Amino acid sequence: MRPDGRAPDELRPTLIEVGVLPYPEGSCMISTGLTRVLCSATVEERVPPFRKGGGLGWVTAEYAMLPRSTQTRTERDGRKGRIDGRSQEIQRLIGRSLRAAVDFAALGERSILIDCDVIVADGGTRTAAITGGYVALALAVRALEEARVIRSKVLRRQVAAVSAGIVGGEPRLDLCYLEDSAADTDLNCVGADDGRFIEIQGTAEGAPFSRQELDRLLALADLGLTRLFAAQAEALAPGVKTG
Numbered sequence: 551m552r553p554d555g556r557a558p559d560e561l562r563p564t565l566i567e568v569g570v571l572p573y574p575e576g577s578c579m580i581s582t583g584l585t586r587v588l589c590s591a592t593v594e595e596r597v598p599p600f601r602k603g604g605g606l607g608w609v610t611a612e613y614a615m616l617p618r619s620t621q622t623r624t625e626r627d628g629r630k631g632r633i634d635g636r637s638q639e640i641q642r643l644i645g646r647s648l649r650a651a652v653d654f655a656a657l658g659e660r661s662i663l664i665d666c667d668v669i670v671a672d673g674g675t676r677t678a679a680i681t682g683g684y685v686a687l688a689l690a691v692r693a694l695e696e697a698r699v700i701r702s703k704v705l706r707r708q709v710a711a712v713s714a715g716i717v718g719g720e721p722r723l724d725l726c727y728l729e730d731s732a733a734d735t736d737l738n739c740v741g742a743d744d745g746r747f748i749e750i751q752g753t754a755e756g757a758p759f760s761r762q763e764l765d766r767l768l769a770l771a772d773l774g775l776t777r778l779f780a781a782q783a784e785a786l787a788p789g790v791k792t793g
Contacts, residue, residue, distance in 0.1 A: 553728045554583065561712070561724045561774050562674075566685055566785035575662075576689025578785065580682030583726055584672035589682035591690035592663045607657030609687065611644035613637050613679055615668040640676045641666070643749065647680045647740045648687055650748045651709045656702035662690050673727040677711035677738055681778050684709045685785050692786075708743035708782055712774035714767040716759065723770040735759040739771035743779045 556562070562583030571577035576591035597608045614637060617623045627633050644666060652662075664686060666679035687705075694700045715725045715733035725733060734756045740748040752764065 552722065553726060558720055558722045559770055559773055561777055562726065564778065564781050566682060566781055568685060568689060568785050574665075574686070574690070575693045576686040576691075578682050578685045578689070579669075580678050580685070582674055582678050582681075582724065584670055585674055585678050585726075586669040587675060587678045587682050588665075588667045588669055589679065589686040590665045591683075591686040592665070593690055593694065594661045594663065597659050597661050601659070603659075605659055606654040607652070607659060608654065608661045609645065609649050609652050609657075609664065610661065611641045611648060611664040611666060611679075611683060613641035613644060613666045613668075613676075615671060615675070619668045619671045640679070643676060643740075643751075644679050644683055647709055647711065647748055648683055650740075650742065651684060651687065651705050651707055653702070653704055653706050656700060656704045657691075658700060662687060671727070673725050673730040674713050677713050677740075680709065680711035680740055681782065685782055688782075688786050708779050709740065709748060710743075710775050710778040710782060711738065711740040712771050712778060713738050714770040714774070716763060716767070721763065721766045721770055723774045735763065735767070737764075737767045737771065739768065739775070741771070741775040743775075745772075 565581045567579045570579045571590055574590035575593045578589050580587050601608050615624055664683045666683055668675045691704045713725050714723050714737045716735040717729045717733050736753050738751040742748060
């Protein structure tokens with residue numbers, strides 16, 4: 551029995567609320583079970599130095615956890631004088647994942663910055679940040695299209711992410727914190743809506759896992775991604791209030 555009573559192939563209840571912030575070009579709050587991540591997208595009419603003069607845009611991301619998003623208080627990065635190594639790794643993953651969605655020539659020489667702030671952490675914060683980050687990105691692109699700043703299609707594909715793992719010998723989809731902390735194998739999977747994968751992070755926390763077990767986890771991830779793409783599409787549907 552899972553801690554929250556879900557079936558092994560069941561996602562936590564997922565809700566994506568759009569337009570939750572008044573100032574960014576795109577924003578949403580994604581909730582997956584108890585986990586909540588605030589995602590915003592900011593458009594800047596500049597690119598990093600390595601992109602200047604090439605006519606290509608850029609997408610990057612930052613990730614942070616509020617001090618009491620976890621069971622015990624986490625010190626802010628600003629107090630430590632450096633970005634936590636875990637936060638660096640996750641924000642690079644978010645940036646890589648979302649760049650896979652974008653046609654940079656169509657975006658033009660401008661940047662979209664995705665900020666992902668964890669309000670409550672109960673497992674799956676990086677996957678929720680990617681899934682919600684895509685929605686914020688899509689809303690920012692829509693704002694540019696409506697302002698006629700861009701005229702070509704910028705987004706090439708949907709991007710979402712989900713976790714899967716083996717807990718007590720059972721493959722499970724979308725691990726909460728209690729499951730993640732006890733998992734024998736942990737997998738984070740970033741995928742595109744055409745069925746292809748963008749990034750897969752898999753770790754044996756105890757004994758090594760087999761190819762058969764990996765295939766079962768990927769099948770679960772495929773199932774979860776399909777449902778998350780539907781949730782994104784519903785959040786982004788025409789007529790949905792965005793602010």
